[in-house]
Amino acid sequence: MPELPEVETIRRSLAPVAEGQRIMQTEIFLERLVKWPEPADFVGRLADRTIVRIGRTGKYLRFLLDNGNELILHLRMTGQLRFMAAGQDEMPPYARLVFRFAGGASLYYADARTLGAVYALKPDELWRLHGLMEMGPEPLTAEFSLGYLRETLQGHRTKIKSFLLNQKYIGGLGNIYADEALFLAGIHPLRTAASLHGPEVASLYGAINEVIRTGIADGGTTVRNYLDGAGKKGSHQERLHVYQRTGKPCHRCGTPIERIVIGGRGSHFCPRCQLLEEESV
DNA sequence: AGCACTTCCTGATAGC
DNA sequence: TGCTATCAGGAAGTGC
Numbered sequence: 303m304p305e306l307p308e309v310e311t312i313r314r315s316l317a318p319v320a321e322g323q324r325i326m327q328t329e330i331f332l333e334r335l336v337k338w339p340e341p342a343d344f345v346g347r348l349a350d351r352t353i354v355r356i357g358r359t360g361k362y363l364r365f366l367l368d369n370g371n372e373l374i375l376h377l378r379m380t381g382q383l384r385f386m387a388a389g390q391d392e393m394p395p396y397a398r399l400v401f402r403f404a405g406g407a408s409l410y411y412a413d414a415r416t417l418g419a420v421y422a423l424k425p426d427e428l429w430r431l432h433g434l435m436e437m438g439p440e441p442l443t444a445e446f447s448l449g450y451l452r453e454t455l456q457g458h459r460t461k462i463k464s465f466l467l468n469q470k471y472i473g474g475l476g477n478i479y480a481d482e483a484l485f486l487a488g489i490h491p492l493r494t495a496a497s498l499h500g501p502e503v504a505s506l507y508g509a510i511n512e513v514i515r516t517g518i519a520d521g522g523t524t525v526r527n528y529l530d531g532a533g534k535k536g537s538h539q540e541r542l543h544v545y546q547r548t549g550k551p552c553h554r555c556g557t558p559i560e561r562i563v564i565g566g567r568g569s570h571f572c573p574r575c576q577l578l579e580e581e582s583v
Numbered sequence: 584a585g586c587a588c589t590t591c592c593t594g595a596t597a598g599c
Numbered sequence: 600t601g602c603t604a605t606c607a608g609g610a611a612g613t614g615c
Binding site for chain 3: 376476477568
């Protein structure tokens with residue numbers, strides 16, 4: 303599932319080849335994925351527009367167009383973008399949308415489970431995308447400071463695992479990196495946000511930045527079907543300590559990794575390194 | 584307001 | 600082998 307490091311890797315793989323391309327034609331194979339505006343208007347807004355820059359906010363990919371409008375995509379669980387150079391055009395499996403460029407190259411949006419979302423928005427329509435507008439600060443930015451994390455944690459009684467997944471508080475974390483950050487920080491996922499004390503908050507802060515930094519450096523985590531814009535896998539799966547390692551020995555102490563469900567999400571942790579009691583640090 | 588729960592969606596996998 | 604049930608989970612919506 304693409305989280306911040308995966309979306310950033312996709313952005314980096316697409317920027318050199320897609321920036322400067324002019325969209326000649328947009329074909330929609332599954333209209334349900336186009337959330338705004340209506341498909342006919344969506345296609346019209348993109349026609350003849352040039353992609354100026356590809357940006358990212360949290361897990362949203364943002365294609366800035368030459369008239370100030372934006373093509374915005376959220377890949378959710380199984381969305382993929384595949385750039386095809388002129389002449390190598392082949393339709394990837396589960397293709398749902400294709401943008402054809404002047405000069406013959408094309409960009410496919412593929413999505414097996416069709417949970418993704420695509421928008422073509424004018425600047426004064428961005429408010430429609432609540433998830434984007436209400437996104438919290440991202441790891442590795444000045445805005446995401448230790449003080450910010452401490453204060454935000456204090457105001458919430460929800461479980462720390464659910465807190466980390468809430469994009470309003472921190473932008474870009476998903477299930478994989480949330481579990482990994484909690485392991486690195488030695489914090490049990492069922493602890494409440496407000497219960498974390500000073501050293502734990504500092505440890506969690508460092509761990510969040512660390513997993514995101516190494517995730518990006520590794521080109522993302524390919525556990526199911528994630529690929530970047532050129533079809534390449536990431537390598538961060540080789541560094542995972544707990545995610546999808548249920549029953550396997552903890553890399554630190556050898557205790558089998560456990561899996562529980564929190565807020566409907568599978569949560570993986572080491573029952574010895576991540577104690578529920580507060581004197582665990 | 585904050586939090587928990589439900590829904591969407593279908594390929595992969597487990598179990599029989 | 601082939602069928603069915605379960606699971607994966609981000610974000611929006613619902614309800615307490």
